[in-house]
Amino acid sequence: MIQRHEHGITRDIFDWAPSQPSSPLELNTNRRLLITTAKFFQSAGAFEVARDSLQSCLYMLETQQSLTRKSEPLVVSRLADILCELREFEKAHEVATAEMNIVRKYGKGGRPLNRLLLACIEADIGHGRFELAEKSLYKIISTMASTGLDINNQLLRVRALMAYARIPHYQSHFSKALERWTRTLHEIPQHSSFKDGRGFTTSIIHLSIAHLHLMLGDRESGRQSYELAIGILRTEPRDFWIPVVATRWLSGLIEEIHRMENWPIQIIDLPQ
DSSP states (O other): OOOTTSTTHHHHHHHOOOOSSOOHHHHHHHHHHHHHHHHHHHHTTOHHHHHHHHHHHHHHHHHOTTSOGGGHHHHHHHHHHHHHHTTOHHHHHHHHHHHHHHHHHTTOOHHHHHHHHHHHHHHHHHTTOHHHHHHHHHHHHHHSOSSSOOHHHHHHHHHHHHHHHHHHHHTTOHHHHHHHHHHHHHHGGGOGGGGGGTSHHHHHHHHHHHHHHHHTTOHHHHHHHHHHHHHHHTTOBOOOSSTTIIIIIHHHHHHHHHHHHOOOOOOBOOOO
């Protein structure tokens, strides 16, 4: 994955430009460049720039016949995720749904379809369509294996589990939310891409559980979960690969926990 702390990467990204008119090879290189640019700026939390890069890439894929549309579902799903970060939920749902229809038309499924579906679900959550989102998430979680997954599918599964836990949390169904967050926490160590349960994403789960314990009146358990989260956050920088979780969701948790207990929470953001 592209990370924002790789020195000189911004310069390298923008140094190359294709000649005009561009050859098929140059067009394909430019497509890859735009996708890489979007990944880089997403990793830095610069969502507007990431959105613009993905929209340029999508326009290129739609207008240049020499380019295969094989990468289009990936571009669209990432764009929809970024749009959710920017609270453009209706547009996110629209672009992801349109691409899902194309993917299904050609009889394709698997990871590309799940990525698009999760983007639609995030848009539904943003709109408060919790029942619809919950049904879709249940289907994904129940049909996706929990072990033996590659890195990409690990991310999709944990993303689905976290969204599934966030829904009752948003609805103030605290006991149900606690059960789902706890399930997610227990599964995290099975997935190597999440640093065996010691990465940034795990800290979000611990903070979510801490907040729920406080809401349920169990301050001691809340403090224990808070300390586990803080222990991770002292060394792990924020990452943005699961939409909304590292931004609005985390900000809400910090605000609520500080309001209730005044416990300090500091996030490491590496230089962009």
